Amino acid sequence: MKEKKRFICQQCGAVLPKWMGKCPECSSWNSIVEEMIVSPAGSTHRTYKQPVSLNDIVYSEEERILTSIGELDRVLGGGIVPGSLILVGGDPGIGKSTLMLQICGNLSKNRKVLYISGEESEKQIKLRADRLGIKNGTMYIMAENNMDEIEAVISEIKPDIAIIDSIQTVYFPQISSGPGSVSQIREATVKCLRLAKETGSAIFIVGHVTKEGSLAGPKLLEHMVDCVLYFEGERYYSYRLLRAVKNRFGSTNEIGIFEMRDKGLAEVDSPSKYLLSGKPNGTPGSAVVCILEGTRPLLVEVQALVSKSGFTLPRRQTSGIDYNRAVLLTAVLEKKLGFILAQQDIFVNVAGGIKINEPGADLAIVLAIASSFKNRPVAENTVIIGEVGLAGEVRAVNHMEKRIKEAAKLGFSRAIIPSENAAEISNIVEIKIDGVKNIREAVEAGLE
Structure with a gap:
């Protein structure tokens, strides 16, 4: 056996020739760890796989595996592709293991499923399954951390679906570093990728995120796998968002919405209605916008609070929208409408914890700030959609x-939208359309 020594940064995965106090790649301190890699000695002769002509490759469109969880199937692009490697990331306790166990429960009725846990015993998994109302079909449970043992079991059983929970607990005996290190995570993911392609099993690997919000072993896993799903949510909210960050077999713009209940995760049938529940009526600083998450329209409430500042430097604070975007829109209001906001604290929030990234919410943010500043509520049952430019124009x-x-569909009777869009959809009669060209027209039309 031959032993090799190397130094690896546990933050960025950089391989260095010697130990350093500060990583030259990511500038993190005391993150470099020495690792010993044992490789078998022997002949260096290798047998290479011969390349195949593109014209000689014959394939047929494989039917995707439906999980019976509509939100998950949508995010995956229509179901699970056999032989794919899927990474599910999220904060500890967000519901990743619950979702994986529910997938197993649905698919075990007519598929062979293997659930491998490195964090729980078989009895603990059985206890959770009973709580979720899952009855065993062809579902196998295994509590194991050794990747060599996991490889042997998957190769022998060849399940349709295999789940490894979590990748941070898996280790290779040949690598001296502990479970969760960059080297262990990288090698385990490469092994799972090879297993998925060779056996045709779809493999889910669960990964926790760090305090900075990135997967442990940052970005090292994402380029290896076929699909990356992030499970998001706030501790004090019952809903959860499942978002595709990377998907080789579908769109990366789709999201799935779930609600955490006593019996596990349940799909939210009408997310817009759920997100608007509790919206105050006739209160200044509240505006409703319809955003698009993938192909799904969602109605969310944007709230703003403008109050006189008690400090020399007024505060600007946002939750759910980009801070710099809110500052920009505030500056447009000051310049184009003459609002004196330099001595005002401005707080902007998206109710329900939803994060908005698209520019179509700009006009709703402007109306919410103007409504709070003028102390005049936005007109009832009005939805506001549009992008705002630096010249104060409202873009389509x-x-x-x-x-x-x-x-x-949710009962709104009026919409304030860009005039360009208004000319295109004049055939819709269910709702009154007000087209506006700039924020001055929007504020005049939107505030009571």
């Missing part, structure tokens, strides 16, 4: 017809 956004129909 895409898929306006889909957004308006979602608003009409």
Whole structure:
């Protein structure tokens, strides 16, 4: 056996020739660890796989495996692709293991499923399964951390679906570093990728995120796997968002919405209605916007609070939207409408903990701030959609017809949208359309 020594940064995965106090790649201190790698000695002769002509490759479209969880199937692009490697990341306690166990329970009725846990014993998994109401079909449970043992079991059983919970607990005996290190996580993921392609089993690997919000072994896993799903949510909210960050077999814009209940995760049938529950009526500083998450329209409430500052430097604080975008829109209001906001504290929040990234919410943010500043509520049953430019103009956004129909479905009777979009969807009669060209027209039309 030959032993090799190397130094690896546990933050960025950089391989260095010697130990350093500070990593030259990511500038983190005391993150470099020495590792010993044992490789078998012997002949260096290798047998290489011969390349195949593209014209000689024959394939057929494989039917995707449906999980019977509509939100998950949507995010995956229509179901699980056999032989794919899927990474599910999220904060500890967010519900990743619960979702994985529910997938096993649904698929074990007509598929062979293997659930491998490095964190719980078989009895603990059985206890959780009973709580979730899962009855065993062809579902196998295994509590194991050794990747060599896991490889042998998957190769022998060849399940349709295999779940490894979590990748941070798996280790290779040949690597001297402990479980959860960059080397262990990288080698385990490479082994899972090879197993998925050779056996045709779809393998889910669960990964926890660090305090900074990135997967442990940052970015090392994402480029190896076929699909990366992030499970998001706030500790004090019951809903959870499942978002595709990378997907070789589908769109990366889709999200799934779940609600954590006593019996596990349940799909949210009407997320817009859920997100607008509790919205105050006739209160200044509240505006409703319809955003698009993938192909799904969602109605969310944007709230703003403008109050006189008691400090020389007023505060600007946001939750759910980009801070710099809110500052920019505040500056547009000051310049184009003459609002004196330099001595005002401004707080902007998206109710329900949803994060908005698209520019179609700009006009709703502007109306919410103007409403709070003027102490005049936004007109009842009005949805506000549009992008705002630096000149104060209101620009068109895409898929306006889909957004308006979602608003009409939930009982909204009026929409303030860009004039360009208004000319395109004049055929919609369920809702009154007010087209505006700039923020001055929008504020005049939107505030009571």
